[in-house]
Amino acid sequence: MNKKRLFSQSLIAAAITLAASQQALAAGFQLNAQSATGLGRAFAGDAVIADNASAMSRNAAAMSLFNAPAISLGINAIDTDIEVKNANYTNVFGQTSSLDNQQIGDTSYAPNIFYIHPINEKWTVGTGIYSNFGTKTEFSSNYPASEYGGMTDVKSVNFALSTSYRINQQWSVGGGLDIIYGEGKLQRSNETLENLIALKTGKKGKLLDVDANGVGVGWNIGTVYELNENNRFGLSYRYSPELETEGDMTYMGNDISNDKLIMPLPDMAEFSGFHKLNDLFAVHYSVQWIGWSAFDKLETEGNANATLNTYEWQDGWHYAIGGTYYLNNDWTLRAGYMYDTSAQDEITSISVPDSDRQWFSGGFTYHISAKSNIDFGLTYLLGKDVAVSETNGLTSIQATTRANAWLYGIQYSRSF
Template structure:
């Protein structure tokens, strides 16, 4: 298999992975289920239960509500991705490539509704997103650095075969229920229906003349649906101290879509007639909440994400398209809430978020250990309704990337903004 064909098959595999919406790098995990959680770096979110969005992190937290509750909002994720010190080529033909600044803004809406049936049973429904992002290099990225046509296997390629467009969206539809065992213990469970879509373009314009209707070397538009579940429990020591534990099972998806790449480049017009299988990572979270003073509470969370379950990507026919060496990820979050008065609640938090990537890296999927610095507030419109605002600055690290015949230093930072309206009935 020549280098072009290997590259193209690998990047198609990655595109469909992105579309599946759960087996993606930590850099694409959207901790953006609510503006409230965003304002405290999601510290304690599996147990605080200050509005209906709590069900996204722990279904058992619904037992803490004694009346129907509705929350709806939107978060914006503004990524700033820099690619610098880039070299592209093979053997004696290595070119310096101009620095690139990529990224974009993704909008993440959400809605939650919780309805107590009686003092024991509570049910809820939710629509939100767990993953999504967009990165786009300038069209024709690095065209001036094209490799000479006479180089076997890679002649004519430009850095755009590693850059291009990556656009990912996901929607999680959840149905949940909880049961209060006694004054201390509650349990809950939920069904997740996950729909994901992804678009990927590479080598834009390189295939002109082979197929005028689709001049790109690679153009993928894929989607898939999977079913998972989540379970959880809450232990209330008393009204001021409680703990939450939740576990989310993620399914193995089989996804497909429109996938095009140059026959003249690969010697094969498609991967195979099979679908792609993607093993998605499970997640577990432990949270605590302690109101240590009438006006102040501390809260914390530890979350584990089983990225190592995604060892490779293969078809239902048994063809292995790409191998990954991802590692399990961890989130450690600590936050505080200050109940200023009947109108205002203030919050802040810090999270340390470890990377899923280890040895396998990419200029279009930059990832690293990250730090979250968060702040937010709630304004109570009246005794039954309020507005939440949250802001987070996410700080990444410089990472040395080696991907095929390109090397670079990448860094991914982001701003996250959220606003949310909540009401009890």
């Protein structure tokens, strides 16, 4: 194979690797931050507990458990501690060097608001604004392997409109629409690679510089079965759309702003149970499936209309168990544990740190009055060390990543 052909194929490989890692991150970081109450129990039982209006974010059918209008509003903070360490980088000249450790985490905020309104004994409607996806990581501007690092800032907002119907004393069903707005800023650069690309194509620019946004429409359905007033089960399914994003996009020195970048989002299903054992204590649990395997390929639509990469993600699972202690009329205490499996399998990235992780959660409710309360939730998220190896045909990096986080939430709820 001649050097010119090898160089051309290497440039294509670099482009594919860059695009795949960025888009996977944009779509692949789930937020469990819909309420402070759920955060305090690791979201165990959240598809059926229905102790405030945020229940509609996990299961629309749970709105049938409310007999009066209810509102909840709050904010969760996600303080990520993400480290890229023990990195060895090989540049385009074949020189290998050890890189300084990088702290690439940041603090993000996820506000939420929900309102539920029973119309009569059968029908209930609700609306909410919250987020299911988002992340932010940023390497230092002088990081030698900036073609693998750089900056990624992805946000999403879910505007929900739902309704529920009580069939009888035991069964309720519900469903709704989700209008999802997403936006992302992605930057990748390497001056040496950019100069090589300019020599080949005559076009100079960042390897990747994207500032794009888009809207998609999804839906959700669910059901609740009440064995009795102290024991009930919930099941829900959420369809997530593909977002067609548009904006200012530069890719390998080319302006591709007229193209559309497709951002697939995973479907989710959840089963929850709640059992109040006596006047003081209840146990609850959840199993959630997240369809990350939908990310089988990354595509663009427009002039290129190309499949940029085929990659292998795996479906994720959450297993959560928790307990609630009704201390007295003023205070309710809760705790929970979740085991959360990684979405990534064999393909890993320093800019998308991911692993199996554990959630250790605690929280409380202070009842201001019979109709209003304040919730606080706290979680420590503990990840694992992951060995990462990346290459684009011209450069390569091997490193170890670890992602931990603290999550804090506060929320006010009221019934009328």
